[in-house]
Amino acid sequence: MTIDKTALIQHIKDREQILVLRRAIDKLERVLENYSIEYTDFLDPYQRKLCHSFLNRFKEVSFFEEGGLEDSERKSIVMYPIYIDRNDIEIPIKALRIDGSFKFKELSHRDYLGALMNLGIKREKIGDILIHKNYGTIITFEEIVNYIKYNLKMINKESVFVTEMDISELVEVEEEYTEKSLTLSSYRLDVFVSTICNISREKSSSLIKNGYVKVNWQTIGIPSKEIHVDDMISIRGFGRIKVTQNLGKTKKDRNKVVVRLI
Structure with a gap:
């Protein structure tokens, strides 16, 4: 099924988001044509809201959001044929625990993100970054888990080591303000x-x-x-x-x- 992408997003005024939306429509098109399960990159709440504006028009497609935690800020939209049971869908989102000598230096969200960007990883492939007192957690896609595990060795000149953890072990971070x-x-x-x-x-x-x-x-x-x-x-x-x-x-x-x- 070919979708008129321009018609689907012509009502959206924010031109900065057009590329993000076109990628999401490409995923939608695959669901309709191949009856496959597709997922977007990690999107912020505003981007997901824009996607909902056209996803809700297709009754033959179901979708939900997944970011590791219910209150995650950045989430992927998972799209699938309506006849598939949501409980049968395997979510390709993983969590990585980052340990190091954090008692000597507190690492910020910017430090974590900068280290990942230096590895050539695009921002849209990273979900929330959770910073706890003694460790950090990165939520990402399964496809790049091994790349991060074997290549992320330093964050802001601090040596770190990376291990995979179960999504169910994720702990909310209390927002500091x-x-x-x-x-x-x-x-x-x-x-x-x-x-x-x-x-x-x-x-x-x-x-x-x-x-x-x-x-x-x-x-x-x-x-x-x-x-x-x-x-x-x-x-x-x-x-x-x-x-x-x-x-x-x-x-x-x-x-x-x-x-x-x-």
């Missing part, structure tokens, strides 16, 4: 970025327009976008901020919110 109250002139995105990063509105607008800022995993180029409670703002080079509470107006008619700096 600092809570902070902000007083804002408005709920505009550029006001949030300016206040959080302690930079001018002009500089914050420039960051947004140049694609350095995401809201709920979507790149936003509009400084005037309004931010709401539960929105996640990601600023490249700075980190993430989640808006957790709106405390209303101050006596000077400014807006007070509570955010988590992650």
